[in-house]
């Protein structure tokens with residue numbers, strides 16, 4: 333049978349959630365061999381979060397990404413507070429009695445939430461996945477010990493995070509999804525398909541640190557960094573707090589390939605605690621995320637619009 337898994341793309345938690353779901357489905361649900369097809373998703377400003385033509389499997393699942401009331405969505409796990417695009421979708425989820433759709437906006441990672449939920453409800457054995465669950469919670473929950481740990485990237489899991497966030501190759505993404513639930517993380521980080529591009533990625537990461545050092549503007553608790561003119565497709569979101577430990581919030585404009593992105597974050601080690609709900613702020617512009625971190629994705633070429641949104645967000649976050 334054909335299983336389609338939609339998952340948050342370019343994201344360690346999204347890939348790990350997809351891998352855990354595929355492994356769970358084969359172990360506890362399927363009665364026959366399963367052909368799994370993966371589709372990475374990203375947050376868009378307009379249109380349906382999940383275009384109906386993507387739900388083309390005999391069974392369709394969506395993990396670490398938005399809900400849809402489309403009846404062809406059979407399984408769903410998420411923890412994004414902005415997961416429902418409208419009240420109807422939320423009511424549809426609340427009324428669901430399938431026992432296959434699960435939501436916990438307080439979960440650090442979708443991977444951990446998914447794994448622990450199916451362990452409890454379906455007897456899935458998560459004992460081989462403890463290392464992954466531990467790191468998924470740290471990475472997606474931004475539970476790093478320090479900005480230095482998150483920027484210096486010594487641990488294998490953090491190197492994998494860096495690789496996943498930069499990788500745009502669908503075949504390698506699927507290889508990683510399979511590996512992450514079946515091999516130790518240090519072994520994956522040492523595999524040539526990750527280790528070779530990582531050399532360049534870590535060099536680029538060092539250059540990104542220098543670009544942020546040069547372009548970040550810190551004012552009244554908020555760091556604004558316009559990286560749209562830099563040849564940067566992804567950037568470690570903790571660099572700003574590494575360089576500006578006194579910041580409470582960070583707003584970054586980035587222009588990677590086909591999209592323009594506004595990223596909004598809050599310092600996990602803040603001098604003064606966060607008071608704004610970033611998911612709510614991003615939702616005003618069609619984006620999404622969590623209370624502490626979120627983003628808005630715009631079409632390529634909308635750099636001016638992205639800058640305008642960023643300026644509005646900076647003004648709000650200063651207050």
Ligand SMILES: [Mn+2]
Pocket residue numbers: 340345346396411441442443472
């Ligand atoms: Mn997540």
